[in-house]
Amino acid sequence: MSGKGNVVRPFAFFRAGNQAHANPSQRPILVLEDVYKYFRPDVATLRGVNLEVERGEFAFITGPSGAGKSTLLQLIYRAQTVDEGRILFCGRDIARLTSRSIPYLRRNLGVVFQDFKIIGHWTVYENVAVALEILSMPRRLVRARVSEALERVGLAGRGGEPTSSLSGGEQQRVAVARAIVSEPALILADEPTGNLDPTLALDILTLFEEINDTGTTVLFATHDHSLLEARSHRIVYIDEGRAVEARKGLGAWADRQTA
Amino acid sequence: MPLKTAIARAARAMREDLRLHVVAISSLTVAFLCLAAALFTMTNLSSMAESWARQGRMSVYLAEGAQTEDVAQLRLLLEGLPEVREIEHVTSRAARAQMATESEDAELSRLPADLFPASLEVTLAGGTTAARSAVIAERVGRFRAVEGVETYEAWFGQLESLITTGRVVAGALALLVLLCVLFVVANTIRLAIAGRRDEIEVLKLCGASDGFVRGPFLVEGAVQGFLSSAIAVSLLFAAFVAVRGEVDSTIAALAGVRSVFIHPSIAVALVVGGGLVGATGSALSLRRYLGV
Ligand SMILES: Nc1ncnc2c1ncn2[C@@H]1O[C@H](COP(=O)(O)OP(=O)(O)OP(=O)(O)O)[C@@H](O)[C@H]1O
Ligand SMILES: [Mg+2]
Secondary structure: OOOHHHOOOOOOOOOHHHHHHOOOOOOOOEEEEEEEEEEEOOEEEEEEEEEEEOOOOEEEEEOOOOOOHHHHHHHHOOOOOOOEEEEEEOOEEHHHOOOOOHHHHHOOEEEEEOOOOOOOOOEHHHHHHHHHHOOOOOHHHHHHHHHHHHHHOOOOOOOOOEHHHOOHHHHHHHHHHHHHOOOOOEEEEEOOOOOOOHHHHHHHHHHHHHHHHOOOEEEEEOOOHHHHHHOOOEEEEEEOOEEEEOOOOHHHHHHHHHO | OHHHHHHHHHHHHHHHOHHHHHHHHHHHHHHHHHHHHHHHHHHHHHHHHHHHHHOOEEEEEEOOOOOHHHHHHHHHHHHHOOOEEEEEEEOHHHHHHHHHHHHOOHHHHHOOHHHOOOEEEEEEOOOOOHHHHHHHHHHHHOOOOEEEEEOOHHHHHHHHHHHHHHHHHHHHHHHHHHHHHHHHHHHHHHHHHHHOHHHHHHHHHHOOOHHHHHHHHHHHHHHHHHHHHHHHHHHHHHHHHHHHHHHHHOHHHHHOOOOOOOOHHHHHHHHHHHHHHHHHHHHHHHHHHOOO
């Protein structure tokens, strides 16, 4: 009925809305096994990252600048390819996906960036709708889902406005609406608050938490210490190419940062 | 559905970057106009050759002081041939007068009429082969009253070789236009890709297939080729209609033919081919600058 039916979508079986019975074994949604990434032959940016993320989890990814937070997320949405190890998303090794299959992976992910990556000369509606139009979804359905997404990010009724006229915080909300409109299982946010002032940053964080409350898994990369401290979510700390759980050790890490 | 989306996205992109596309279409129109004009010339040369071949002619020049009864006998023989449709006796005076009016040189009419040979102008039936008219010419040439026979074989041969050369030139021009269209479209699409890097990035991040990303650019290339060739053919047709009357009453009348436009199937092939070449140029650019 919805046009999507005739498209082959290897990851279509997993959606946020029906995850309760999506997979009886309740395997983690994302597993990184001994992941290595080299940008130079002699220097590994990531060297043996092991990480498990459960369905519906909210996790911060943090670490010093240049630690490889962005790289880690890029490996998950396949802007980069792992050199060694495996990344299992919904049980599938996405490190081995052919380039033809990458679009199908990305349709099950929502990605949000520090620089928003929205098109200024498009309207708010168009910026969000694009994530559904690529699926050849009927226009009526697109309209309904976009207005629902805009409502969720607090931009109800503003679809007709040109995006460039919005404030920074509002533009990031448009980007979030685009990321969630296709109801992906996993949202990757790479410093989404990096360009926003502290109160706006907290608003956006809250927005991601509301999305997480509906069952969507969220990986939120940030080095903003105030955000990490404002919440009690899991913290994955990346340093020297490895991932360590840092919730408990946050104080120690903060000491090291200021030292 | 995907084609519809691609067309809608292409239409929007072309509206948003109108100048780029107008410049491209204008230069492509010039290229296609050259090609269409060459094809038009070829069409008319061929039709001229065809009509000459259809209405074969022969001039039988009579010897000086040919006897009237000899000429009458000659006419009788010619009229008896199934290939002969019409015979006109042109006297020396008539030949002089005709030459004088055609060359607009009054001096000619003062020369003695004897200098201009009298002739029998023979019109042959359609479909008479060159070999057959040569046989007739040979038979007629044996008559005492006949000084010489002109079958216009040489003229015809010259026209034929002109057409052959024309075909080669038109072929080379077509190749040149093809390369030019590929180059212009590929370049325009390269600029379009550069101008829409952000959009392409967003589409890919959202999980658009390569086909979805390529679609609008291919449509834009095809539209450029299609529109410019269609405009070129239309301009040529407008020019043809505007000057046809003039040409038909002068040059064409002298050559004994009427001017014709390029065949509709060739016009259609030009426009459809333009669209295909445009899409190809776009595909080349996409492969090079988008890697899809
Ligand atoms: N495409 C690339 N080519 C070469 N080197 C890269 C590339 N991307 C990242 N790197 C290198 O990998 C390392 C990690 O970069 P990354 O962007 O992942 O860090 P980050 O943790 O996101 O830092 P920040 O907090 O500043 O955003 C850096 O040393 C960087 O220079
Ligand atoms: Mg980064």
